[in-house]
Amino acid sequence: MTNTTPSKYYAWGLVALLWVVAFLNYFDRIMITSMRDPIVSEFGLTDAQFGLLTSVFLWSYGLLSPFGGFLADKYSRKKVIIFSVSIWSAVTLWTGFTSSFEEMLASRFFMGLSEACYIPAALALITDYHRGKTRSLATGLHMSGLYAGLAFGGLGGYIAEFYGWRSGFQVFGVFGILYSIFLLYYLKDVEKTVDGEAEDGEADLSPRLSLWGSMKNLFKAKSFLVLLFYFSVLGMANWLVYGWLPTFLKEHFHLDPGKAGFSATGYIQIGSFVGVILGGILADRWFAKNKKSRIYMIVIGFSVGAPFLFLMSSTTVFAVAILAMFVFGIARGINDANLMPVLRQIADNRYIATGYGFLNFISTIVGGIMVYVGGALKDAKVDLAVVYQVSALLMLIATLSLLAIKIKKNA
Template sequence: MNEQGAKPWYPWLLVGLLWLVAFLNYLDRILITTMRDPIVSEFSLTDAQFGLLTSVFLWSYGVFSPLGGYLADKYSRRNVIIFSVAVWSAATAWTGYVSSFEELVAARIVMGMSEAFYIPAGLALITDYHRGRTRSLATGIHFSGLYAGLALGGIGGYIAELWGWRYGFHVFGFFGCLYAVVLLFTLRDHKEVTAPDVPAHKAATVGFMDAVKTLVGERSYRVLLFYFVVLGIANWLIYAWLPTFLREQFSLGLGEAGISATLYPQIGSFIGVLLGGIWADRWFKANRKSRIWVMVIGFTVGAPFLMLMSWTSLFLLAIVALFFFGMARGFSDANLMPVVRQVVDGRYAATAYGVLNFLSTIAGGLMVYAGGALKDADVDLSVIYIVAACLLLVATWSLMLVNVKKGDPR
């Protein structure tokens, strides 16, 4: 047993269990972006309407993220995770049965609401069990599941070509429902989930608005909010429209464009979260701001590669650029939640990430819809991507204003 009463191997088993949850989380949400043509054809949609399918997901996801985080802080991270997996998997299966655009929108809203509960609770539970020298690596390994889901989401184009676009939603939705049952018997809450020297029962007395006021009262947390909002805008503009950009820019087929848009940047991200996690954890011994610096270095190098991808007419060079941009995102994802735990009171850890998700995804959803509208107005996607890269650089450099708390790195 370790000092929290868990068996020594359980923290890493937990990461493995939640890795598959993370995989399903992003696979289910991204499938629709790689099935654009058959869905647009069946329901006679404009580009703006197709963009709206991702936007409503992000808006509902964002609105419910703070609530999901707060419930995970106040009650049980385990129960919030299981609830989230079960409901979003059912919504995924439902997507395969919709008969109208309006019903498709409704299914995406339910999926967004239910998926919102997972990430704050999952990251908080992992960082409850992993502290100090393993925190960034454990977070990074978990995020590699998200990247795997994004990467394999590209098979949606091939599934649509071979068996029809509905088939993938049926298979992955029903599998997720079964996996929720597995989690019911394997997940355990950490015995101590609050700040140092704060008894667990006192966390339950903290109200939602009090928690939010405490969070936004921290200047460093406000900087993290700005950074994550810009990151959400850039990421969703990039990934929601990347299959379309690659297909039009390099004359690719539906399946090839889908797999290229998801596989190559996610391979980079997969490597990035592992390298970024290990690097930040080791550097942490000498510099308590190591995790912030790894994030800053990542996008300072990675954002220009997004510009290169937008400019080039060579497909191979675009793939290389996407790989390095993906690495930069991996550096960020491995370290953001560990930085949050260094900035905010541990009692509000999941709520803090939920609020970040709220503003980030609301802004991202607006920009995905705006991207579709701009495309309808004949604005080139490459121009949009260059603007996104410039915004990323500004937001990343603002992280140098973040101050971390002294003492325990929780």
């Protein structure tokens, strides 16, 4: 079903509907990191093996992301979203019944494949409905669902402690399956044309799209390559945080698993909520005067946030670490509100979901490698603080590279 005259009420309602999906997208994937101790104990895993559970998820997620984005560009955002939600929820349910490390590894692989299709399709659909002055805020509000999923995913330690680690996967797997049925009736695709003309004057050639043609178009733009480099470093830093911060906090500040898991996600997500609203509103308002406002907002955010990531890994005072996590979260929120709108300004609108899929591809492949490397370095007695310090420096360099991006004349 398509919608040729999108109303502002449905456009914002869409953000609300997909916020729940975004929550599940990250909650289901990240819950495992704060359940480390009972899973390691039950299956007798090393740190490297436990890290591999997240790495395999990221590698499969990254490999399929461009294809998921391409299907959303060529066919239907709605169908890709519903397919993704239903399958990853079924896999989440399966995870709660796994009986061996190998079976859990397989479930994480298939979760990555199924979740890969969601974000490119969802952000493309939201920015189809939201243009100009509401695009960054709408994108940011949707991304805040991811933060909520990350924050509550940190409660996995408490779930495991009181109900057993399997129960969380079982309950939220069933909920996701039911919610995908609800989405089947309420999601609507929007035509790629507005008032008879394609957005930014580009023809609607979706039926003739090819993956190779999409790749050629995207990769010939130097600005897209800059964005790809930036996002790969961001993915490395983010997934080192997602995968190993609960362990880092537990060991360095002598926290119990529940408090460490919640602290590792909660403070960053609170900052991200602030950043995503602030970054979305400011970028949308600034956009009326400067078309590069969204790029500048990201640069400003991580020029401050990256040094605070370094501070978090260096301090011995937990209160200072909390402040540092909060500020880093603000920077990440500003980024998430503006990254897809920036992509819209540098890439052909016919390939937007595919383009975001390639960003996810490089980010998660690099991130997956670094999660595994983090575990291997930990086994080799290398302090995680050093890993975070190096990540912060690389993040600052990558952020400044965004200043080289050139936007389209009609963006």
